Amino acid sequence: LSEPSKVSAATLRRIHEAIRVTGFVPNALAGALASQRSMLVSALVPSISNIVYASMIASFNERMRARGYQILLSETGFDPGDEEAFIATHLSRRPDAVLLTGIHHSAQARRMLLAVDIPVVEVWDISTTPIDICVGFSHVEAGRAAADFAVEAGYRRAACVSAGDERARRRQQAFSERFEERSGHVVSAAAFNEPASLANGRSGLSRLLEEQGFEGGVVFCSADLLA
Amino acid sequence: LSEPSKVSAATLRRIHEAIRVTGFVPNALAGALASQRSMLVSALVPSISNIVYASMIASFNERMRARGYQILLSETGFDPGDEEAFIATHLSRRPDAVLLTGIHHSAQARRMLLAVDIPVVEVWDISTTPIDICVGFSHVEAGRAAADFAVEAGYRRAACVSAGDERARRRQQAFSERFEERSGHVVSAAAFNEPASLANGRSGLSRLLEEQGFEGGVVFCSADLLA
Structure with a gap:
């Protein structure tokens, strides 16, 4: 099979037919070992x-x-x-x-x-x-850009709902710092130690509204799933 | 490495340290070939x-x-x-x-x-x-069960939005046949030759409403993404 020129066309045809009928599949492990x-x-x-x-x-x-x-x-x-x-x-x-x-x-x-x-x-x-x-892209710059956008859209208050992974935390932190710096208001936060999910998004929002009395502002979510 | 009992504890420790420092990883291809x-x-x-x-x-x-x-x-x-x-x-x-x-x-x-x-x-x-x-489960029975549910919920008219795969078509066909049989009404259909997507769902619904004048009934979608 690796040197088909060594056998006649008729033999090769018979070999291929046998392969087809039996469902034979070559071993790629051996090939990978040999070829690196x-x-x-x-x-x-x-x-x-x-x-x-x-x-x-x-x-x-x-x-x-x-x-x-x-x-x-x-x-x-x-x-x-x-x-x-x-x-x-x-x-x-x-x-x-x-x-x-x-x-x-x-x-x-x-x-x-x-x-x-x-x-x-x-x-x-x-x-x-x-x-x-x-x-890739900068998570810090992404968070800052979102804060700039929110401030320029006229929002004076902001809150974050954030998942527990390191990249989400960096985006959230950059958003909060920049928003606080430009608006002079402290950013509320509901952070989870788990990956983002629809359920976390819901419970994050209700934490902000019910427990922290957040209202009349923009909510920054660390992922689509939370939003 | 495959027979650690053949070398002294000190030698084994030195080997493991060398492995750690160099980042050596054993070759699983060779192992798979040998062990099947x-x-x-x-x-x-x-x-x-x-x-x-x-x-x-x-x-x-x-x-x-x-x-x-x-x-x-x-x-x-x-x-x-x-x-x-x-x-x-x-x-x-x-x-x-x-x-x-x-x-x-x-x-x-x-x-x-x-x-x-x-x-x-x-x-x-x-x-x-x-x-x-x-x-698995029966796509025909799933389609029929949905039709029974719709009829029993009081719907007299129905339409389908369906993706292009064979399982989706079987569900849709079973739904239509059962619904027509029990309600006496022909089921309208918008079928696509592509996988389900949000865009197909939107365009399917607008086809039903605008082109086929469908109204006042239940819409059976072949997948969540279409619905």
């Missing part, structure tokens, strides 16, 4: 069912597939310690590249990623010290 | 960004991970021909099990899956002739 290319790309995201990561993975998958790669996907949650364990198992499969969410990884995870000679892409944040390649 | 177990489970779903499949994959991933398996995920679309190509690449990685969406697979896909001696689970439908294991 697995045609696998690892993708690690905090949450598969969150639409922002799911949409990213759907596009990423489509582009990679068009180039013959398959995606080995893991849902890591938001803890760098959990992520480290996933990175180790992913690298043990010898992927041809790795996609990581965020820039905060454990020291051991960074060491493992630096030791493999493959492209490592960090997305969803920006960094001056990427492991390899980083494509 | 890849600890990979293949999951094939039509769409990753559709919340019904994303939620299923999130739970499936969590359960499999708790048992030490990693998920090799592919988005197949709704065409059995495309699915066949994915099944071949997945099987070439020697997964320990396969999860498939739906019961309609190409003849060659069935042959390949029957030839491998691993669990194959079909979900999201039911069949009297599963490849191996089938866990």
Whole structure:
């Protein structure tokens, strides 16, 4: 099969027919070991069912597939310690590249990623010290821009509903600082130690309204799901 | 590393320290070839960004991970021909099990899956002739139950907005037949040849209202996204 020129056309035809009928599939593990290319790309995201990561993975998958790669996907949650364990198992499969969410990884995870000679892409944040390649945006600038927008739209009071992950916290903090600086008013906050969900959004809003007496202002949510 | 009892405790400690510092990760491809177990489970779903499949994959991933398996995920679309190509690449990685969406697979896909001696689970439908294991529900009965519910709630007129996949069509057809049978009214329909989306839902409803003059009844949608 790897050197079809060595057999006659008729024999080759019979071989292919036998393969078709029996449903034989070549072993890609052996091929990957021999060629040092697995045609696998690892993708690690905090949450598969969150639409922002799911949409990213759907596009990423489509582009990679068009180039013959398959995606080995893991849902890591938001803890760098959990992520480290996933990175180790992913690298043990010898992927041809790795996609990581965020820039905060454990020291051991960074060491493992630096030791493999493959492209490592960090997305969803920006960094001056990427492991390899980083494509993303600034969460601090995003929070500040939202605060500027709210102040310029005439809002004098603001509150935040925020999920428990590190990026959400940075956006929320940047929003609050900038809004307080420009409006002179303290920003109320309802923060959760869990990922964003519709239920957290509802309970965050009712905390603001009922417990903190928030009214007549703008509410900054750390994610679509909360809003 | 595979026989730690052959070296002294001090040597083993030095080896482990060297591994930690250099970020060395063992090669799982070689291990999988030798042991005939890849600890990979293949999951094939039509769409990753559709919340019904994303939620299923999130739970499936969590359960499999708790048992030490990693998920090799592919988005197949709704065409059995495309699915066949994915099944071949997945099987070439020697997964320990396969999860498939739906019961309609190409003849060659069935042959390949029957030839491998691993669990194959079909979900999201039911069949009297599963490849191996089938866990799902009846789309025809679901459509009929919705029609019964609508008739019993007093609706005399009904319309359908339906996506282009085969399961959606079966639900819609079962709904229409049962509703027509029990109400004596013809069910209007806006059907798309694409997957369900919010945009299709909006345009389906406006087709029903503006072009077909539908009013005063119940609208059956083939998916949450359309509704």
